[in-house]
Amino acid sequence: MSFLDIRGLSVRLKKGPALLRRVSLQVQAAxxxxxxxxxxxxxxMIGKAVLGILPPSVEVSEGEIFLDGVDLLRMAPSERRRKxxxxxxxxxxxxxxxxxxxxxxxxxxxxxxVDILGWTRARAEARALELLAEVQIPDPARVMRSYPHELSxxxxxxxxxxxxxAAEPKLIVADEPTTALDVTVQKQIxxxxxxxxxxxxxxxxxxxxxxxxxxxxCQKLSVLYSGLVVEDTSVAEFFTAPRHPxxxxxxxxxxxxxxxxxxxxxxxxAVIDAVRAEVAAFDRMRHG
Amino acid sequence: xADIYTIENLRLSLANMTERRFFGATPQLEILxxxxxxxxxxxxxxxxxxxxxxxxxxxxxxxRLLEPSGGAIRFDGVDxxxxxxxxxxxxxxxxxxxxxxxxxxxxxxxxxxTIIAEPLRLHGFDAIPAxxxxxxxxxxLPQAFASRYPHELSxxxxxxxxxxxxxxxxxxxxxxxxxxxxxxxSSQAQVLNLLERLVADLGLTLAFISHDLxxxxxxxxxxxxxxxxxxxxxxxxxxxxxxxEAAYTRELLDAIPLPDPAQAWA
Numbered sequence: 117m118s119f120l121d122i123r124g125l126s127v128r129l130k131k132g133p134a135l136l137r138r139v140s141l142q143v144q145a146a147x148x149x150x151x152x153x154x155x156x157x158x159x160x161m162i163g164k165a166v167l168g169i170l171p172p173s174v175e176v177s178e179g180e181i182f183l184d185g186v187d188l189l190r191m192a193p194s195e196r197r198r199k200x201x202x203x204x205x206x207x208x209x210x211x212x213x214x215x216x217x218x219x220x221x222x223x224x225x226x227x228x229x230v231d232i233l234g235w236t237r238a239r240a241e242a243r244a245l246e247l248l249a250e251v252q253i254p255d256p257a258r259v260m261r262s263y264p265h266e267l268s269x270x271x272x273x274x275x276x277x278x279x280x281x282a283a284e285p286k287l288i289v290a291d292e293p294t295t296a297l298d299v300t301v302q303k304q305i306x307x308x309x310x311x312x313x314x315x316x317x318x319x320x321x322x323x324x325x326x327x328x329x330x331x332x333x334c335q336k337l338s339v340l341y342s343g344l345v346v347e348d349t350s351v352a353e354f355f356t357a358p359r360h361p362x363x364x365x366x367x368x369x370x371x372x373x374x375x376x377x378x379x380x381x382x383x384x385x386a387v388i389d390a391v392r393a394e395v396a397a398f399d400r401m402r403h404g
Numbered sequence: 405x406a407d408i409y410t411i412e413n414l415r416l417s418l419a420n421m422t423e424r425r426f427f428g429a430t431p432q433l434e435i436l437x438x439x440x441x442x443x444x445x446x447x448x449x450x451x452x453x454x455x456x457x458x459x460x461x462x463x464x465x466x467x468r469l470l471e472p473s474g475g476a477i478r479f480d481g482v483d484x485x486x487x488x489x490x491x492x493x494x495x496x497x498x499x500x501x502x503x504x505x506x507x508x509x510x511x512x513x514x515x516x517x518t519i520i521a522e523p524l525r526l527h528g529f530d531a532i533p534a535x536x537x538x539x540x541x542x543x544x545l546p547q548a549f550a551s552r553y554p555h556e557l558s559x560x561x562x563x564x565x566x567x568x569x570x571x572x573x574x575x576x577x578x579x580x581x582x583x584x585x586x587x588x589x590s591s592q593a594q595v596l597n598l599l600e601r602l603v604a605d606l607g608l609t610l611a612f613i614s615h616d617l618x619x620x621x622x623x624x625x626x627x628x629x630x631x632x633x634x635x636x637x638x639x640x641x642x643x644x645x646x647x648x649e650a651a652y653t654r655e656l657l658d659a660i661p662l663p664d665p666a667q668a669w670a
Contacts, residue, residue, distance in 0.1 A: 298454040300454060328662050371589075372662055
């Protein structure tokens, strides 16, 4: 069985419209799967469902999320939290809001290990120092005592990566981890994440809107439109022969500095109409 | 072709807020360190650089939202470097700005029609309803949108309203600061196509600030690359992308992940 196996997951606003429509996808151990789509397509929502951090306004209406062989949605909340905390972690988008500005870096990495996983303070601190060194932070001991505002955006993102890997999770959800960074810093951070992922054999669910980033870090890919997976494919296949017209249209809308003619075409209305019709047909089938 | 902007040895310093002191003057931080360039009428100039390179500060100096601390900015022959707010007012109609985030640059309590009409009224235009209608038409929004509020629109539509507000004044020059960076690729392509058409139809001169060289390549005829407040390269787009001269331009290009698994990117 895949390490993460999502089967027919539907999520909706409480008494409101559907946000995810019977999403199924698998992530094997040590594999990187990208989740792409336009804003509002539900890509972050999948990551949140897996980590059990869906906003209170949202509920799971059907489906299964098997993480490490157990169905998270059939577990008691406390048991579920413990399971997720033991095997999964998050690299968030914005390192400035993800770190508490009034606490030093050290405890922000170690508290989770001590409080949730029951490590001793000394073991957690040793591990944090080791990980900060692995993400190439100079003078880790000093950084442990620093406050977030004393560090650059790239440094802060490195700290969150170190923190995500600290408890050796089997799965990491990375939610647009480089969107707030400059391209030159983005390159360093993506290489860092890819290197750590390969070294630690971690499965990665990588949420991004950037097809360039997908082509560099992912092996598999799910393309979402309005909460519906319209294509589930390998990265090699997606970029050479996308099967769904919407996937092809997204690629054609993406500009490339190597090609002055790329990025001229918005997703055509006919393609939008067709994919909306797919969504509508799905909803009719569910409620008709 | 005459130049709409001539910039000589432009310097700009701002208070360094991270080193504010209790006593004495706040230390100044030089953001722009002596820039020389010109913008020809009808050109679409891309201004690119990393965060902190000074690209937004340069843009704000061009439309005199900031006052330079040295050098000169000449707009259509007029030295606007140190003009007072009152002296600038008659000129302001002629250089307009489109902002990055349409959600915070459009008044949420005003309808789209009012948002576009407001600057027209300020600058003493007549036939305002007709001008608002023409501006909406120019950016491809239906007339019915005049009575909508910004929150009822998509990101791409909101950005069109920002463009409509700027072009309604029939300016000579528009500064667009990262106006597509918050948009999905499809809306981004639509807005870029729209800008391209407006430049051709209305004879606009455009400065387009972006961190995204792929977008710059798509839209701009010239590119200025900024690094730590200095121009490291200023060339025609095709030439720059064919053979970048500055090491920093090369570094920026090499860092861009192309949507192509075959690209060597190690």
